[in-house]
Amino acid sequence: MESLTTSRNGFLRGLLGTLGVFLLSGIGKAWGTAPGDAGHGKRPLKPGEHRWGMVIDLDKCTGCGSCVVACSTENNLALGNPQEAAMGRIIRWLKILPSQEGEFPAPKQRLLPMPCQQCDTPPCTKVCPVYATFRNEEGIVGQVYSRCIGCRYCLNACPYTCKDFNWKAPVWPKEMQASFNPDVSIRPKGVVEKCLFCHHRLQRAKEEAVAEGRPLRENDYQPACAEICPAKAIVFGDLNNNDSDAANLSKDPRAFHLLEELGAEPKVTYLKEGA
């Protein structure tokens, strides 16, 4: 009886051990959470490829709002109306968040331009039930408008509250309908949309580079907000390219990320104001 028990225990232990080894070796990849892996719902970053990122210098930002206008025009965002604004339903892929510090007589207002933070481990792509949002090989978090079911789980999971939802079909004044950007699709009602770092501009830049038979150059691709910023507060570039301004600035002593402690690894870096 004694030996039977021992051998059974031994067998069980061996079985569990084998299973454990099998699981530990495969589990990280299979769950998509292994270190260095791109993680939830994302393809791994290929080494040597581009990794697009943005640096926003809060010292330089004047809060003029031209980035918001440029973004909205570039990406065919509907204007919205006062009723929608009162309901909090205006869609802007890039917002400027004001925050008040201190009370009268010495109040200070800080401004925070907020595009999608383009996280490396995005909390939004984790929760999508239908593969409608994903992070691509170059680090841009995309949204598939034609597949999105509009459950808005990704919006709720995003700690930065960066995505937007089409509460109704977008409408434009007649005069504006001739000036749509043909490179960007119009979103239907009921789907989620977001800042894509002007991904269509990357597509065009890549096509031009191929047509001219040369590699993609550093400044071939700039999103509308970075291009327009009169104070040059927004710097955009390839974080994998050590010579790019964006890569260097993102290592600046003033550099910080929003809500860094949540571990979403955003690729939008801010440079501290007044330091």
Next chain:
Amino acid sequence: MRPRNWTFYVQLAGFAGFCAFAVAANGWFVWRAAASYRLGDAWLPAVVMGSIIGPIFIILSWIISRLFFKIALRKTKSGKSPAPLEIFPEEEVLVAPIFEAPTGGFLATMAVLTCVSLWAIFAWCYQMYYGLAVTGLNNPVFWGFYITNFVFFIGISHAGTLISAILRIVQAEWRRSITRSAEVITVLVLVFGAGNIILDLGRPDRALNVFLAGRFQSPLMWDVCSITTYLIGSTLYLYLPLIPDIAILRDRAQGWRKPLYELLSLNWSGSHEEREVLEKCIAIMAILVIPVAVSVHTVVSYVFSMTVQPMWHSTIFGPYFVVGAIFSGIAALIIAMAVLRKGYGLENHLRAIHFENLGKLLLVMCCLWFYFTFSEYLTTWYGGEPEHMVIFNLKISGPYAPAFWLMAVTCFVVPFGVLVSPLGKTVRGTVIASSTVIVGMWLERFLIVVPTLIRPRLPYTTGGYTPSWVEISLFAGCISTFVMLYAMFTRVFPIVSIWEVREGKEQAEGEVVARIRTYFPS
């Protein structure tokens, strides 16, 4: 062999259809796992989910095959139809709602409910046409009434199957007259729970994308799998104990009911062998539905707790939601039983002792609910993380304080006070406690969903959330349609299990005495 009439072919189609569905469900998990792998996404979640849900569907189809081969295809002597099953005089009151014309009060109630439901259908069409702009939802309050109702209805659904399964397994003899009314609540209210997700979708026309492009890392997919399994399982669990009752009705019914009962009674004759098969199937189902039911509200809670949002990201949400679900479920059951008792004169079947016993269960869940709520809020407050405290203060002392304290009163103070007093042993007392619990549990769900979304971490200019008439209409419509379907069920099937009560009266006493004897030294 029984004659090959149309009922045989429909039953065959049902059996074959379900088996095909079970196979397809298993194949679907494999397909999704392979698709995830191809996309470079994690495939293990699909495999894990499939290896849990897949075997459950196989067990369900095995049960259905038992029903088909052992009951429906049973060899009968000389091919004669079985002798009619009789209805005893004291059981007439149970079949009266089925065979007697409905009263004026019943019809008037149904008419009112129909109006509310039609209005809700109009509201839904309105929302489909104009989009979710017609709701009070906004940026950043992306979820509101619909998700609250989803969690609330799924919670209510724990009334039936779970309670009736637990009582069956522990052989609580007093369960016999209440299980049916509980199981019907489960099946019907689940439909509305899942339906509220459809109401909430921006693109309900694309809802099937969860099957075509399902991604198992999403807690919403876990919900889809778990709730679908629960709905199918609890429908079967409702149907199994109905079979002998349908057979009893079949032998008296006329007109349109006759073919319906003939089809659903599976040629039941009440022989010993049939009973053995059926009782074994019921026993298996009773065990099977408990983990499924627990998983349902656990994964509903995971939808919130898997995010990193303040006061959603809580480790106790799984059991907290399950406890709340059973709590609200028992309350809903007590109210439904009280209405049935009054409306159909079932005082002799749904007796004060049933309410007293359910009241005790309600009291236990009330204490557990308080324990969980206390733990949840105390740890948040003591830890005092600023982001969590923003939400905490919204609930305790901010704009949601009235709702929060009303919840505390209706979920704990009133039901606890009533149930520990002598009033807790009466029908009236348990109904009062249950009514407040229903209100309180809805508030609890609302207070979990909305306040977290009102204040994002970053300094957004935020408004608030006021539900629009569309959301309120659809909530009212869900409730009215549920009540209507429940009332219609009571007009087609007996709401108190005839055969189980009969069996209890005839056999249970001897069984219980024999069982008690085994507890003690001989």
